[in-house]
Amino acid sequence: MSENFNQTFGVNPPIIPSIDNTISPGHEVNKEDQNRNDYREEGIADNTNLSHRYRAMxxxxxxxxxxxxxxxxxxxxxxxxxxxxxxxFVVTDEAVKTLIDKEKSNTDIVDSLKASLAHNSDDLATDILGLYNSGSEFIVCAHSLTEYNIDAEKLFSFVSTVPHGAVELVSKQNSGYAYLVF
Structure with a gap:
């Protein structure tokens, strides 16, 4: 395969320094190789400007x-x-129902029913509260709340809302958050 590659281009492919700045033997280090991280935001390479080493959405x-x-x-x-x-946690579509606080929904039979159906068990609400207490954030799409006729005031008090979940997802991904979908 490498013969075909060399025949196609007529030369050996250039040697490219690796991500961790190591250089292959025989490759001269030049100023361009040493400064290729200059295009990154300051502190990104060593995470000095991040409060957490890892970030996931x-x-x-x-x-x-x-x-x-x-x-x-x-x-x-x-x-x-x-x-x-x-x-x-960025919560959209019908999953927003799970974040209805049963205590707040008791004043409205429809909201109470939505909360009961969404909470398969009290363990789920307990796990969500435990994650919040561990430092997780919970963000809900206001558009999804409207779509499912859920009042934001009926959600757990630690849940924040954003106008559109899709915008939040793109914004966080561009800020370096790994994206996991469920």
Missing amino acids: LHVKNSDKWKTAIGSAMALYDSLGQKSIHLI
Whole structure:
């Protein structure tokens, strides 16, 4: 295969320095190689401007995927360390129903029913609260709330809203958050 490559181009491919700045033997180091990180924002290469080493965004859009999303979040905390990772749950579509606080929904029979149906068990609400207490953020798409006729005031108090979940997803990905979808 390398013969075909060399025949196609007539020369050996150039040697490219690796990500960690090591250079292949025989490759001269020049100023361009040494300064190729100059195009990155200051501090990104060594994470000095980040409060957490790792950042992940868990997009939950199906209520039946909450257990999997929570399990993944707990695995991330266990494997990487709670203080090393920042987790954000971005909740859209029908999964927003799960964040209705049963205590707040008791004043409205429809909201109470939505909350009861969304919470398969009290364990789910307990797990969500536990993740919040561990430092996770929960963001809900206001457009999804409107679509499912849910008043934002009926959600758990620690949940924040954004106008559109899609915009939040793109914004966080561009800020360096890993994207996990459930």
